[in-house]
Amino acid sequence: MPARPLLHWLVASLLGAGSVLPAQSSPQATLEVVLARFVHGDSSGFRSVFPWTDARELLDAARTDSLATVPGAARVVRRRGDSALGVLAAHVEFGNSGDETSAAAAFSGAYWLTPDPDGTWRLRERITGGGRIVSHHLAIDLAPGEGIAVRDTLTWDGATDAGASLRLNHLARVTRVEDLAGTPVAFVAAGGLLWLDLPTGPSTVVLEYTIDVSRDRPFDANAGRFADSFGHLRPQYAWHPYVGLDDAAMVRLTVRAPIDLPIATDLPQSRGADGAVHAASVTPVAPLALFHDRAWVPREVQVAGIRFALFADTAFRPTLDSLAGAVRWTAGLLAKRFGAPRREYLAVVQVRSLTDVGWPFMSNRVIAAGRSGGRLLVTGARHRAFFGHEVAHAWTRPSGAGRHFLSEGWATYAESLLLHDAFGAEAVAAFWEEQRALYRTGGFEGRDALRTDDDNRGISYAKGAWVLRMLEDRIGQATFDRGFRAYMALPAGAVRDVDAFISAMAQAGAADIRGFLEPWLSSTVLPRIAVSVGNDVLTVRQLQDGPVHPLRVELMLRTPMAGQVIAVDLDRRVVTAPIPVGLRGAVTEVIVDPRRRLLLADG
Secondary structure, three states: OOOOOHHHHHHHHHOOOOOOOOOOOOHHHHHHHHHHHHHHOOHHHHHOOOOOHHHHHHHHHHHHOOOOEEEEEEEEEEEEOOEEEEEEEEEEOOOOHHHHHHHHOOOOEEEEEEEOOOOOEEEEEEOOOOEEEEEEEEEEEEEOOOEEEEEEEEEEEEOOOOOEEEEOOOOOEEEEEEEOOOOEOOEEEEOOEEEEOOOOEEEEEEEEEEEOHHHOOOOOOOOEEEOOOEEEEOHHHOOOOEOOOOOOEEEEEEEEOOOOOOEEEOOOEEEOOOOOEEEEOOOOEOOOOEEEEOOOOOEEEEEOOEEEEEEOOOOOOOOHHHHHHHHHHHHHHHHHHHOOOOOOEEEEEEOOOOOOEOOOEEEOOEEEEOOEOOOOOEOOOOOEOHHHHHHHHHHOOOOOOOHHHHHHHHHHHHHHHHHHHHHOHHHHHHHHHHHHHHHHHOOOOOOOOHHHOOOOOOHHHHHHHHHHHHHHHHHOHHHHHHHHHHHHOOOOOOOOOHHHHHHHHHHOOOOOHHHHHHHHHHOOOOOOEEEEEOOOEEEEEEOOOOOOOOEEEEEEEEOOOOEEEEEEEEOOOEEEEEOOHHHOOOOOEEEEOOOOOOOOOOO
């Protein structure tokens, strides 16, 4: 960003909560005031000039924890009639640059500005959904212990006249952006934002940049880290451009590194005669991960129609045979109900820059393991199928709204099937109670909705699995399986959001599927059910604030001599149901959901 006089910055930074914003006679001046208040001001002062909540919350957290806010850019990049397109960029220093870049998306971006009648320019519109990346051709030079140099031939399809707003790690040093004819393309690269001056419609640019990964602080290696002999870059590190983490683009990549350095991408790959690793997507894929480790001894087998690879040292456990057996078992069990997996390649990658034991994440075709792998199945005090959870991701490829419900919720649901096969009904019942407790006491209840859990804040794992379990109970296993098969069979490039899932279920014969699912997807409140007993009828109420959840509720009616279970369709706030003749006047207790098949709040 061009340098500004010190006095200008000082005046702007001193504007606080109680001050009056002076009339800014140009969009550039307004952008500079907004940036200064984010970087130097207090939260109240920033709120007076920036209307969007997520950046306000980011700044609140930064000020509360005394974290540094680092300026990036404040620049007018286009004019359109009486409007101006401006770019704002900054980040908060709190850990790994990838995580900082992800958080910076709350502020760093493109904005339309317009003037008030008095000539004061203000932010009016934040640019979201302005287009998509169609494809990448990535040529990567990897220097172990240092960083990467990237040449990305990127095809963009612009939906608006606001250029391309992409995410790229704020450590990236962009050295070249040109079109295919070699004509320079204007850009802004700062604060985790890469803005490109591209037209509406399709265009292709060549982008070159470097990232010194070694500059990152080593204590927070979740998103990415390079040590001298090993390293990893997750999609969250934003080591290549993307719009959002659920983007899907066609990808080809070539990775060049020292010949003795094993490389793993998260796509089907091979090593060429030139020593470089070549990989390509068969269908559009999400942003990529990249791994390397001198200690690996890569191995590969065919299992259940899947090309299965292990990138790990020889001491890594479980062994290749054990892992392949777990893949074969999981694939066979799920295929019986939902068809064959949609992915032809799967790899396990040992990530020594993570200290975790177990299976911390999956990226496209790769299951990441910590320095040591974890147990494939856990039973006893708790019941989990962590490895099978990751393998199950091969069946769904969701995108858009509700994608984590259809990825993490689905994979947690799939664990229940694996546990039932391995340990029986008692273990599965315990698993569902653990998931209930995890959601209700783990800080997730009431925080986010499944439909809008775009950042995967943990809501979707337990609650999403529970919603799928209740859906299966409601529509029956046969319809549930047909609906999932239809959703999983959607062609490459098709919309795969939660509305597409609902449509697939409806086509499979699930009546009123949207009416049942929508309260679970869009509300953060669990249903709270109360029952009052009269001589002849029961009155059943949903007491929660928020929408009514259409439910079929089982009630155990107890008397001094006996008990009986009845079912009530609770599709309104209050319903009444007759008490069976033989129990009238004798009911002493009503137990809601005695088989524990619903996810409910306490009564």
